[in-house]
Amino acid sequence: MNRLIIRGGRLFDPSTGTDGIHNLYVMGGRIASFKPADRDTTEINPGPGVEVIDARGLLVTPGLIDVHTHLREPGFEYKETIRTGTLSAAAGGFTSILCMANTAPVNDNESVTRYILEKAKEEGAVNVFPVGALSVGQKGERLADMRELKRAGCVAVSDDGMPVVNGGLMRKALEYSSVCGMPVISHSEDTALSGSGVMNEGAVSTRLGLKGIPNAAEESMIARDISLAELTGGRLHIAHVSARGSVELIRMARGKGLKVTAEAAPHHLTLTDEAVGRYNTNAKMNPPLRTVADVEALRAGLRDGAIDCAATDHAPQSIIEKDVEFERAANGIVGLETAFSLVYGLVADGLLPLNAAISALTINPARAMGLDRGTLKVGSVADIAIIDVNRDWTVDPLKLKSKSKNTPFTGMTLKGVIVKTIVGGRTVFSAD
């Protein structure tokens, strides 16, 4: 059986409370053991079938998990494919990603789910867990066959991209999904309030003469969704929280013991609406970049656990969608390859404990989605990230593995370089 030994790294695994210099042993694609390096007397004989990685000075964590990516395949292969999207994930330290259902055709039935999983098996660099559509065609009219989606391999349902406007349907989705054992991921947005807005509503939108989206468009819908989670006992995961009021609502819901989890995107944790600058369409996404007060509230939420996941909302768009008038430009940015560094930047700046950061990228998303991942405990699948947190890198869109280059972080120097990404004991990415 193939063996992998990762020696001398700082093993950091919130799921087991491990933090220290350890040797990590992997056998047959699973974690065999880990031992404090200074007390490890195991004799290591490199040879055929044995790979040894010297991780001295590096951080070794469970492989990162992203509960919110758009892989664009099937239907929009010119933006991203399962191949390029998973390569991008691997380059970002992610070993498992959930892909949203807004493909063409929509992933609302088992044939699409199976197509995605087969493609991922053939060409994917990392584990792909599909998210099924909540409603048929994401039209918000009637429920998709959730049981069938689950059996085919979906792990959650969501109409992400298309807010579920109809509260009655959302209620039924939360009720019905619980018998299928899947959480409902909600893109919470009152589209009557967001209207034709294209950025955060505030002083910056006023200055630029662009239509704004108020925080209330998100907060009011999250309030509704939390009420419905309470009513139904269903499992609710709130996608891409951007507004400070949303954090308060979620904190309250979790305080009540409701089955509510939530994610914030690295860009919402680090940028404000000022990033729109002079109509930069790579700073256009939905929900939009907000203000300093919102960014601070999201960070506080991540610190105290109100927000338990960091998720990218990786949304590749081609130049065709982005190199146009700001108000006509498509929403979204690529995020897989910058996510870790952005979150780690908060740690480096003393704004977030390392434990909260790594939890939000590993065990918390695994728990939120019911995945048996995000941990290095003995016997678990050997999905591992090895990271040099002391090294900086500068974002060059042309060097991203993603097929699309729509990032607002161009030219920025970030902290933390992914050195190796290991999926099931196999190295799928190595920094050059």
Next chain:
Amino acid sequence: MRFKSKDLLGIEDLDSQDIELVLSTAGSLREVSEREIKKVPTLRGRTIINLFYEPSTRTRTSFEIAAKRMSADAVNISVSASSAVKGETIKDTAKNLEAMKPDCIVVRHSASGVPHMLADYLKCSVVNAGDGAHEHPSQALLDMFTVKEKKGTIKGLKLAIIGDIGHSRVARSNIYGFTKLGAEVVVAGPPTMMPPGIERLGCRATFSMEDAIADADVIMMLRIQLERQKESFFPTIREYSMLYGLDEAKLKMAKKDVLILHPGPLNRGVEISPAVADGPYSMILDQVTNGVAVRMAIFYLLLGAAKE
């Protein structure tokens, strides 16, 4: 003297010296329009393209006449919104036009930021003739020119801008311009049309028209889009007119020698009563006349002064 930038995209980017330069240049060029032969050879051989994605006969005509009085060749291109959506992108259009070697493109577009995109793509000068709800710099310059001509100075004056501030590029450009020249600017309109953080542009905001026009030296009435009623920005035209229309009764609250500006076209009887629009304080036709001089000055400062 010439502009620091190759483009005129907004008043936000200008400092008071830039603005004064345009106003004084316009002052010396205005006389050209009073001559029998209304033409100077300054921009002979220069090509100016008026690229209008939004229909606006007056602004386009004003730019066209300004170009011709400076002896430039002016070409008008009107792109209907529908064909623009289906057809080529703004960038394609811009690159195609640039291949014809224009010296300046004057652009009007319903989307904020389009002139800025063009300015980044193109080597030639770009003049913003109005972009979305963002800026309309030539309008603000002609407004300042008109006021300065009548009042001698802008410093220390009180300007009230009344109406749909949220959707108004005229308001934004004038807030920047008048405050940069030392005026006090107060904007007033219904709360539904008052954008958040407008004060950051340098003005004071109020929902009371009376508050805004009290002792004002200049009142600028904005055109109200009647369609906004359908989106519930205000209940009825009648109510709007009662609260934010300028009639003779309200006019009494302003200074005795108040000037009334309006960027046109007017909704008579809605935001401005016919008696006020045609009354002695109205500068509306002066604005149109001065618009040509100010646009001649803009072309001169962007294109002509280069050779000197």
